[in-house]
Amino acid sequence: MTYSLRVTDIPISERPRERLLANGAKHLTTAELMAILLGTGQGAGKLSAIGLGQHILQQLSQHGRDPLVILRDVTPAELMKIPGIGPAKATTILAAIELGKRAFATRPLERTLIDSPVAAAATLSHELMWQPQERFAVILLDVKNRLLGTQVLTIGTATETLAHPGEIFREVIRQGATKVIVAHNHPSGSMEPSQTDINLTSQLLQGAQFLNVPILDHLILGNGEHLSLRETTNLWELYPQPE
Known part of the structure; x- marks a missing residue:
């Protein structure tokens, strides 16, 4: 040259x-x-x-x-x-x-281990727990369940939010996560999952099987409480996640 x-x-x-x-x-x-x-x-x-x-x-x-x-x-x-x-x-x-x-x-910071619904809920408490509108977020994890980051994907009304599976997985792949926990809040404080919550979780678990990016849980947060759909539904038995 x-x-x-x-x-x-x-x-x-x-x-x-x-x-x-x-x-x-x-x-x-x-x-x-x-x-x-x-x-x-x-x-x-x-x-x-x-x-x-x-x-x-x-x-x-x-x-x-x-x-x-x-x-x-x-x-x-x-x-x-x-x-x-x-x-x-x-x-x-x-x-x-x-x-x-x-x-x-600079040595990289030790990443937080997310090994339970309690740890996952604590990670998203600030973004979801006390918000007046429904928010949908993801917790991005590495192969050892260590925290890579969190991301609020959508913000809805006081009663509903929309989260498209394609948008969720696009963010997961873009961030290079190998595992993910999804979560949203119920501003009312009720921990009862709606049929929409169940349907979305089913879609995500099926997509995770195809993409080989396991969904570890879907949490509902609100009014200081949280609920794990993995612990309270049989969806993970219906749609086993890749190891």
Whole structure:
């Protein structure tokens, strides 16, 4: 590639930003990642952003050094010695490096284990328990029943909400969950499942069999109480869920 070309002269599908969006950052060269941070080029020879990124790496690799190792502790002054790098570009590069360091150093939080209806209800208490309108939500879990997240999918009236199975499973798949608990609230405080609740649960359990994403439970919450349809109906016997 000729690095004096402007990025706008490169075919759209080959530009760093477009390639990152299409294929992910890991598929870009280091110079292309630098180009995204730089935004524009210039410097000696009026380099493109990609060319300037490559030039920075060449300058840092003098004397046989690994430029990525040097970047870990490079100073603003060292970067600004390179033609084409002013305070704006230098601080952008340094901020990206520091973010990378912090992300690498941060240990992932221990995920909450959702191993009972009580634990599941507690997870959704804020979103569902005391709301004046019916809400339908999902609890997204990994293969070990650890919490990935929660999502309120629909908000209805004081007496009903609509949740389409396709919308529910679309969100589950989009979030990369391997198991799911669904839930909704009854603002009246009654824990009695309606026929609509039973029908929806049946549809979801059948869909889960097809998609191989087990529905572990359907909870009803309201007025400080909760009810597990898995514990109080035979639906999971009628529609066994994949292991």
